[in-house]
Amino acid sequence: MATEDLEWERSKISNQDMNLLKKLGFTKKENTLRFPKEESYPLPPIEYRVSFVDHLIRGLSPPIHEFLRGLLFVYGLQLHQLTPNSILHVSIFITLCECFLGVQPNWALWKRIFCLRRNGSHNVAYNIGGVVICVRSDVEYFDVKFPDSVQGWRKRWLYVHEESSDSVENNIAPFDGGAKILRRRSWDAEATEDEKLAIEALMTRIHELQNTRGKELSGIQITAYFLRIRMQPLQARKNPLWMYAGEEDVDRLSKDLPVKDLEKLIQRISSLSKKDTIPSSCRITPYSGANPLPENHPFASLPPLPEGGEVEERTVVDDDNQAVMRMKINLLTRLLERPLMKEFIRLGTQFVGYRDYAKKTEENLVEANKRADALARKLEQSEKARKKAEADAKKAKADAAAVEDLRQRLHDAETSLSDNISEQAVREAEILSRLQSQNRRFVRKTHQDFDLECPEGDQLLDELSLLEFHGEEAREGLAEARAGLSRLFPYFFPKKQEPKIFTTLAKCFNSQEDLGLKLRQEGLKIGVEGTIALVADSQQDVDWAKVGEIKELETKKWQSLIKAAKPNSKPILAFLGCKPTPAPSSSKPRTLLMRTNV
Incomplete structure (x- = not known):
């Protein structure tokens, strides 16, 4: 299976997390906690370890309880490699032992109930939270109602103060964020037959606590109890929890949590929702100063053994060498109790820790330099990419401006074309109206209307x-x-x-003067002159003076004279150069007779 470690990144502790830690009493003592600034990889100060907000709200608090120190030593783990649910398992176990069994956390009982497993998916093996504490499949234990996953807990890391102990076994290893998790045989170590006999009464009591009708104890009740009274099970305390003294207890972080705040906290660390009933107290009264342990109560406890990766066999001492062994032990004990020896041991332990810390720091520095070089190369590449992106953006901006200008010009052209089309339509309508008017005028004046044989359709x-x-x-x-x-x-x-x-x-022909009348008068004048000439040529004896004095001729006499002269009108008209009309008018002319000068 391919593996991939989740990398550290900058801590993201919110104001809501800070307010919660303050309300729970973690910030009451100065220098107990330190919060990262801008570092993206943990760099804890000396005597500080890396932990998480979700560890603290599940029962962890410095200085760390010796039972948890022993677990980390035996299993070869660092604090950041345990998941929040695993931390809650240890808190519930210690509370169960001290408050409901009345014993110190028991190593044999722990091995009987729990084992360790790697945490990861099919293709990813986690380093941060890479180990999970599990209940053995053959053990009936409390249902804690763990959530399926704790979202974002790896990003909320901080530093907790942890002083060095006098013994290597009880010291938490210096922080190494890149240390690989190595599976040890101690992860699956089971209780021996002797240990099972020793803890049989404790297992029986656990089953009674789980199954006594009306007094059933659950994992949520145990969790709610230590959260409400503000006693951190994984903190090194002056007194065990069966001696809890109430509000005056020196190990309390703060006053009791209100029921409303307790319910919110339980909902955050479990799978319970607002619809579920969240207990604010246990159905069975836990041991405390107000409910002391009964007389002759056994105080059996087998603390974790100092192992180097696997469970060691305990030395068997028979009757023959008991005295010798007792003497050696007493001598060694007196030697170790000397102040100078204790100081030497403490200094030696610190030196080992500082040496390992310095070595890890050098390795981390080399790794950091490699990462810095890689980041510098990526930065150079990103700078080139940024400049290219800026140039592309500038070009795209210019292209966008040109496109926008073209779009505006196209819009203006379309608007102008639309206006021209509208104007052309109006103009064509006016022209059509004028053409129709002219055609009607022609029809009225000429009385001639046309029909097109092949119209255009326009x-x-x-x-x-x-x-x-x-x-x-x-x-x-x-x-x-x-x-x-x-x-x-x-x-x-x-x-x-x-x-x-x-x-x-x-x-010329449209003057006010009557040209027709004028022409007729001229013609009449010519006719009179021609008639006079004919009469004179005919040798007729005519008194022309009397003729000239005639002013008016009566109509009847005019008609009679015309009638008498009519048979001879054709020769006369021929003489005058006029063709005779089919029916010559015999009517008297409208005009006055003109005087002719002979």
Whole structure:
């Protein structure tokens, strides 16, 4: 299976987390906790270890309880390699032992109930929280209602103060965030037969606590109890929990939690929701100063053994060498109790710890330099990418501006085209109206209307075609009129020259003077002169003086004279150069008779 360690990143402790730690009493003592600043990898000060907010709210508090110190030593683990649920398992176990069994945390009982497993998915093996404490499959234990997962707990890390102990076994190893987790045989170590006999009464008592009707004890009740009274099971305390003295207890972090705050905290660390009932007290009264242990109560306890990776066999001492062994032990005990020896041991332990810490720090520094070089290369690459992105963005911005300008120009062109189309439509409507008006005018004046044989289907073009037909007819009419007027012009205007322009020519015939009457009078004058000449030539004896004095001729006499002269009218008209009409008028002329000078 391929493995991949989750890397450390900058701590993200929120204001809500800070307020919760303050309310729970963790910040009451100065220098108990230290919060990271901007570092993305833990760099704890001397005598500080890396822990998590979710560890603290599940029962952890410095200085750390010796039972947890022993577990870390036996299993070869660091504090950050345990999950929050594993920390809660240890807290519940210690509370169970001290408050409900009345014993110190028992190593044999622990091995009977728990074992360790690696934490990870199919392709990922975690280093931060890479170990899980599990209940053995053949053991009936309390249902703690753990959540399926604790979201984001790896990002809420901080430093907790932890003084060095006098013994290596009880010292927590210096922080090494990159240390690989190595599985040890101690993870699966089971209680021996002798240990099982020793803890049989304790296992029986646990089953009674679980199954006594009306007094059933649950993992949530145990958790709610130590959270409410503000006693941290994983803190090194002056007195065990069966001596809890209430509000005056020196090991309390703060006053009792209100029920509302307790319910919120239980909901955060368990799978219970707002709909579930959350107990604020246990159904069975725990041991305390108010409920002391019964007389002759056994205080059996087997603390964790100092192992180097696996469970060691205990030395068997028979009757023959008991005295010798007792003497050696007493001598060694007196030697170790000397102040100078204790100081040497403490200094030696600190030196070993500092040496290991310095070695790990050098290794971390080398790794940090490699990471810094890699980051520098990535930074250079990202700088080039940034410049390229800026250039691309600038070009894209210019292109966008050009596109926007083109879009605006296109919009303006479309608007202008729309306006032109509207104006053209109005103009065409006006032209069409004028064409129709002209055609109606031609029809009224010429009494000639046309029908198109092959219309175009366009009203404007069709009206224009009709106008062309009317125009052609008008041109033909004008040509005929000019020809006629030109022929008549010499008769009406013998002393004038014919105008070249048709309008001027037409105006000549459209004067106020009656040209027809004038022409008739001229013709009458010629006729009179011609008649006088015929009469004179005929040798008739006529008194022309009397004829000239005639002023008016009666109609009847005029008609009779015409009638008498009618048979001879044709020769006379021929003489005058006129063709006779089929029915010559015999009516008297409207005008006054003109006096003729002979």
